[in-house]
Amino acid sequence: MTLVRLVRHGRAEAGWDAHVDPDLDEFGWDQARALAVRLAPLGPLDVLTSPLQRCVSTAEPLCVAWGTEAEVTDAVAEIPSPEGVPQSERVAWLRAAMTGTWADLGPRYTSFRNGVVDRVRRCERDTIVFSHFVAINAVIGACLDDDRLVIRSLDNTSVTTVEVVDGVLRLVEGGVEADTLIR
Numbered sequence: 001m002t003l004v005r006l007v008r009h010g011r012a013e014a015g016w017d018a019h020v021d022p023d024l025d026e027f028g029w030d031q032a033r034a035l036a037v038r039l040a041p042l043g044p045l046d047v048l049t050s051p052l053q054r055c056v057s058t059a060e061p062l063c064v065a066w067g068t069e070a071e072v073t074d075a076v077a078e079i080p081s082p083e084g085v086p087q088s089e090r091v092a093w094l095r096a097a098m099t100g101t102w103a104d105l106g107p108r109y110t111s112f113r114n115g116v117v118d119r120v121r122r123c124e125r126d127t128i129v130f131s132h133f134v135a136i137n138a139v140i141g142a143c144l145d146d147d148r149l150v151i152r153s154l155d156n157t158s159v160t161t162v163e164v165v166d167g168v169l170r171l172v173e174g175g176v177e178a179d180t181l182i183r
């Protein structure tokens with residue numbers, strides 16, 4: 001059995017409509033440092049992170065505490081925008097998409113979901129994964145056989161724990177929820 005803890009990144013300094021790859025704001029950095037204190041006794045463990053700066057930065061204090069480096073992988077990155085949708089329209093598209101299912105979005109997005117889920121299934125040792133709201137919900141959906149994009153309104157730096165046994169995912173504990181602003 002492998003335990004995978006999926007961490008939603010800390011609060012970003014800007015939304016998608018203002019910056020394609022924002023870092024953490026000061027509160028987000030405080031969240032990342034507090035998370036490192038909370039998770040440090042578990043490891044060192046393997047660490048995976050989305051390549052987006054808010055995830056890399058959220059992972060940094062924990063990696064420093066453990067004296068390790070995170071493996072950066074696109075497999076746990078943010079859900080991509082549709083082809084041709086300008087950055088200024090991303091938030092509106094994402095808010096609308098989050099009310100539906102992966103099937104509603106079509107093959108490009110079910111492929112994205114499957115890629116996230118498959119990467120988590122391939123974890124052979126206990127691992128911390130720093131990722132995003134929708135990507136973590138994709139894993140939760142796989143655990144629960146639920147096709148919705150949003151199952152839990154995960155707060156920044158919430159930790160969702162799943163168990164992997166012979167490639168089968170089981171939700172152990174859902175992350176803390178909040179009225180999350182998708183910006």
